[in-house]
Amino acid sequence: MPAFDMAGKLAEGLPAPAGAWSPIPKYSFVGGNNDSPSVPVGGLTEAAMAVLAKHGSNLATYNLGGNPQGFEGLRSFVAQSLAANAHMPTDPDQVLVVSGSLQALDLVNAAFLRPGDVVVAEEATYGGMISKVKRRGASCVGAELDDDGIIPERLESLLDELAAAGTPPRFIYTIPTVQNPTGSVMPVERRRRILAIARRFGVPIFEDECYSDLQWTGERPPTLRALDCAESEGQSAVVYCGSFSKSIAPALRVGYLVADVPIIRQLAALKDDAGTGALEQLVLAEYANAHFDDHVSQLRDTLRAKCRVIRRAVNTHLGALSRVAIKLGGPVQVTDPKGGIFVWLTFPSGTDTARYLAPAAERGIQFNEGAAWSVDPSWGARRMRLCFGSLPDDDIRxxxxxxxxxxAAN
Structure with missing residues (x-):
């Protein structure tokens, strides 16, 4: 009997099959992995024992027998934390717990996008957002950035152009606090200008703040949603996304969306996974209520120190006096992020950082080429993102x- 061709039965248009799993190399500067010694293992262990004793029998029922928007104790913590730390008064009913920010992206895209639609995103942005928009048959258009985030005048011109072309965007996607990959933080006055422009054009905003707890310079600004609610009598055109992946641990896969109740209920209707893992929610609620602020404060200090290490290493080995600068005709510029786990490098014109992927992999080195983190791959080709969160100082150097x-060799 001939072999059955299962592959020939698969739907068309699928992404390429995943490659075989391989261990993380020694010098992995990719992804959003964090500092492993900073994971609060002891506190999470205590929290897990406590919640299993209190709520363990409720695991017999989907969503613990409660609200499918998520465990009330965790939604209440999120609401209190946003009010205290992000100047954003929030009701737990405005919170939807999701399986990491990637599911948040999927839900918002499913609710707002149709094939052929346009999303305005920052010219350098989260690569996962770009790929997910493309999978829905939509496209991203880049808004120019400076050290403070989206440039309002450029955004206004871009929205004028899109309106004139008959392709107004379905929403603006922005990472205003600890931008990924640049690490910038948008000042309050600029946030107000961005909101005013979005309102004038009637465009909603999708505000991604997954790294905002990791800001280590200055006071954390109010969110775009907080400013919008204050100026619009409680009805906001901003959908907000947050996550515990960067502040606690990526593998927990717990994030959340915040929006006006009618929008949250629509997003909840699209979330057809029978609920985000309940045990993770229980443990996070128990741990975070007692320890979140202290833990995050310590994590920020750790990451800020690591950032100094990687910036010093980049300036030493890729800067003006380096062999790389001589070869490329100029030094590599490195951002000075205001938080988070990334630095964003800009190489001299004509460089394509993707050419270094294969030879770097042979040396046990991984990095993110800039094209994958840029709305316009040709603009991003001479750029590179390095994650410093998970590596020890010596391995960073x-x-x-x-x-x-x-x-230098390639």
Whole structure:
């Protein structure tokens, strides 16, 4: 009997099959992994024991027998934390717990996008957002950035152009606080200007703040949603996304959306997974209510120190006096982020950082080429994102030095 061709039965248009799993290399500067010694293992263990004793029998029922928007104790913590830390008064009924920010992206895209639609995103932005928009048959258009985020005048001109072309965007996607990948923080006055422009054009905003707890310079600004609610008598055109992946641990896969109740209920109707993992929600609520602010404060200090290490290494091995600068005709510029786990590098004109992927991999080095984190891949080709969150200081130094050797040799 001939072999059955299962692959021939698959639907068309699927992404390429995943490759075989391989261990994380020694010098992995990719992804959003965080500092493993900072994971509060002891506190999470205590919280898990406590919640299993109190709520364990409720695991027999989907959503613990409660609201499908998520465990009330966690939604209440999110609401209180946003009010205290992000100047954003929030009702627990405005919170939908999701399986990480990636599910949040899927839900918002499903609710707002149709094939052929346009999304305005920052010219350098989260690569996962770009790919997810494309999978829905929509496209992203880039808004120009400076050190404070989206440039209002450029956004206004872009929205004028899109309106004139008959393709007004379905929403604006922005990461205003600890932008990914640049690490910038948008000032309050600019936030107000961005909101005013969006209102004038009638465009909603999708505000992604997954890294905002990790801001280490200055006071955390009020969210766009907070400012919008204050100026619009409680009815906001902003959908807000947050996550525990960066503040606690990526593998927990717990995030949340905040929006006006009618929008949250529509998003909840699209969330057909029978609920985000209940045990994770229980543990997070128990732990976070007692320890979140202290834990995040310590994590910020750790990441800020690591950021100094990687910036020093980049300036040493890729800066003005380096072999790389001589080869490329100029130094590599590195951002000075205001928080988070990334630095964003800009190489001299004519460089394509993707050319270094294969030789770097042979040396056990991984990085994110800039094209994948840019709405316009040609604009991003001479850029590179490095995650410093998960590596020890010595590996950061040695990894950047090894990457410089790869670049100089290729």
């Amino acid at each position: 040695d990894g950047v030095a090894a990457l410089a050797e790869v670049i």
